[in-house]
Amino acid sequence: xxxxxxxxxxxxxxxxxxxxxxxxxxxxxxxxxxxxxxxxxxxxxxxxxxxxxxxxxxxxxxxxxxxxxxxxxxxxxxxxxxxxxxxxxxxxxxxxxxxxxx
Amino acid sequence: xxxxxxxxxxxxxxxxxxxxxxxxxxxxxxxxxxxxxxxxxxxxxxxxxxxxxxxxxxxxxxxxxxxxxxxxxxxxxxxxxxxxxxxxxxxxxxxxxxxxxxxxxxxxxxxxxxxxxxxxxxxxxxxxxxxxxxxxxxxxxxxxxxxxxxxxxx
Numbered sequence: 001x002x003x004x005x006x007x008x009x010x011x012x013x014x015x016x017x018x019x020x021x022x023x024x025x026x027x028x029x030x031x032x033x034x035x036x037x038x039x040x041x042x043x044x045x046x047x048x049x050x051x052x053x054x055x056x057x058x059x060x061x062x063x064x065x066x067x068x069x070x071x072x073x074x075x076x077x078x079x080x081x082x083x084x085x086x087x088x089x090x091x092x093x094x095x096x097x098x099x100x101x102x
Numbered sequence: 103x104x105x106x107x108x109x110x111x112x113x114x115x116x117x118x119x120x121x122x123x124x125x126x127x128x129x130x131x132x133x134x135x136x137x138x139x140x141x142x143x144x145x146x147x148x149x150x151x152x153x154x155x156x157x158x159x160x161x162x163x164x165x166x167x168x169x170x171x172x173x174x175x176x177x178x179x180x181x182x183x184x185x186x187x188x189x190x191x192x193x194x195x196x197x198x199x200x201x202x203x204x205x206x207x208x209x210x211x212x213x214x215x216x217x218x219x220x221x222x223x224x225x226x227x228x229x230x231x232x233x234x235x236x237x238x239x240x241x242x243x244x245x246x247x248x249x250x251x252x253x254x255x256x
Binding site: 015026028030045046049051054055056057058059060061062063064065066067069070071072073074075076077 | 206220
């Protein structure tokens with residue numbers, strides 16, 4: 001796995017704006033390398049966003065999401081809440097990262 | 103509905119386990135199953151809409167689809183979708199001319215606002231279609247994005 005996930009949570013009134021940058025190749029399985037061999041599919045299939053451990057938003061993705069995916073959304077949360085993002089890819093690899101809302 | 107699906111999945115696990123043990127199914131394929139797997143597998147837009155159950159989606163001006171008119175780099179096309187339709191449960195993003203039209207499917211609880219922003223790959227100029235599921239009904243809007251350099255060839 002490349003780098004860690006970067007998450008920024010910013011309070012905007014009664015919601016928290018979350019911006020995340022994940023580190024993932026997002027290979028579609030349709031590309032070929034220089035010698036003509038197909039590069040196997042390797043992409044994030046699901047992202048779950050939770051507030052204080054409770055899932056609030058789920059994203060299901062195809063390989064059409066760009067390499068090193070950017071994902072922005074808004075949740076009802078407040079200072080002191082913990083926002084967690086977890087992704088799973090088509091190989092069963094996963095990564096989880098949390099950030100405290102300040 | 104969802105709880106029922108989860109329960110069904112639970113009951114199904116025994117069968118899955120047997121199949122995995124017998125080498126019929128690769129474990130990673132089991133892990134990769136998405137709730138809209140059939141819609142993700144569909145190649146054409148109309149097939150994907152049908153698999154989602156959204157083939158009769160009504161055109162709505164209450165969906166804000168933010169996408170560039172011209173994308174110079176098809177590998178990174180910013181897309182933002184916001185639904186102003188009450189009780190939005192899900193948003194689906196389709197790229198008509200990509201090899202698989204369905205690109206993303208977002209499901210919201212009342213604790214999340216029905217707005218998402220991400221970046222997608224586009225192989226060529228195409229309609230970008232946003233479908234919203236709200237109160238059990240489907241709504242849609244679309245926008246054409248012209249791509250200068252395709253993003254799927256590497």
